[in-house]
Amino acid sequence: MSRMPVAERRAALIAAAERVIVQSGVGEASVRRIVAEAGMSLASFHYAFESREALFEELIGGVVAGEQEALLAEFVVGDGDLRATVDAGFARYLEHLRGKPERELAMLELTWYALRTPEHADLARRQYARYTALAAALLERTAAGLGVRWAEPAEQIAKLLVVFTDGITVGWLVHRDDEAAAFAARAAADTISRMAEPR
Amino acid sequence: MSRMPVAERRAALIAAAERVIVQSGVGEASVRRIVAEAGMSLASFHYAFESREALFEELIGGVVAGEQEALLAEFVVGDGDLRATVDAGFARYLEHLRGKPERELAMLELTWYALRTPEHADLARRQYARYTALAAALLERTAAGLGVRWAEPAEQIAKLLVVFTDGITVGWLVHRDDEAAAFAARAAADTISRMAEPR
DNA sequence: TCCGAACTGGGACGACCGTCCCAGTCTCGC
């Protein structure tokens, strides 16, 4: 492996680790497996990171940010009514999920991993705080675009949105049943859109 | 360790494995750790089970059955209206979750473990089919007790119930926010109870 | 009572793990 500044190497290792986790799971993401994926030597790893844990810590934070960006770019406020807009949002997420199921599988796996490690438990919390913030931003944008306002605190509805999304994700990952997922998504959209009132 | 017929030993090992997984996660459930928990010697394990995988296969099926029974026993059809009954059902589940959070985390972890192992993927599906059947039974019983009927196929609503429950579980496990979980539970109960019509 | 089968504990195997060390190589500023 040619020379490479530390920052770049760290990024490359994190990306490699992410690929390994998405493909084969957290349990398979050993240091050796990660450096093999990155095409580096074993020693390079501990030159860039103090420990395996240190990489995981950065990984969890960073990976969510990427996820966030990808999802945020896809969503647009439609021109129909609120119900149809939220419905379309869920449909778009389902499409994303169907396209990269291993990725969402890995995201949840990382959550379990973080929850199991006491010193990383707040990493999971931060991970979800990001999701919630993303959801809140989407809700705000949607409400503003359609001239309505939320009857409940936006943060609470945002958390609800995340909860619904998680449930739908878990369900689909297990059953791979598009129809059931769409049904759940419609029900969730119905519930959420009912929480707005005209401004 | 004294003598013990194979069947009994298998059961003891599965129980020990379950305790280890609940306490420390699937990743920590090595053969050595399990036999230590069971108070046996290492060789006894491979006398009772062909491999570690073989134990996990039995474990996943059995553990869900226990979970099922525990939850089923708790639920009762109240004498209020449907909305209140479903709400109370969720509240009861939340109580159960608050009481044994590691257990529900372990359930999700086991599902993910099964999903990651191609030859066990249908174990996860069967696990969730049981959940769905349990949910369907609860819904039927509730509807019968309150003199209403479901406007959608019971199976579909049952799946929705599982989806909501999963989402709420994940959310609470991450945030440990009782209020947010209760809010989500109320929203879910609202959605589901809206799917019934008088008979 | 004794014999064969069921069952036990201890130890060993090769493989993989995370981490570390160190001699060498390259690159940059002077």
Added chain:
DNA sequence: GCGAGACTGGGACGGTCGTCCCAGTTCGGA
């Protein structure tokens, strides 16, 4: 051009892993 420091590759450490073997012990049926 050269020295110092950034960076590399290979190999080694102690530890845990799943699995297996085997010499013993214990028990039920003859």
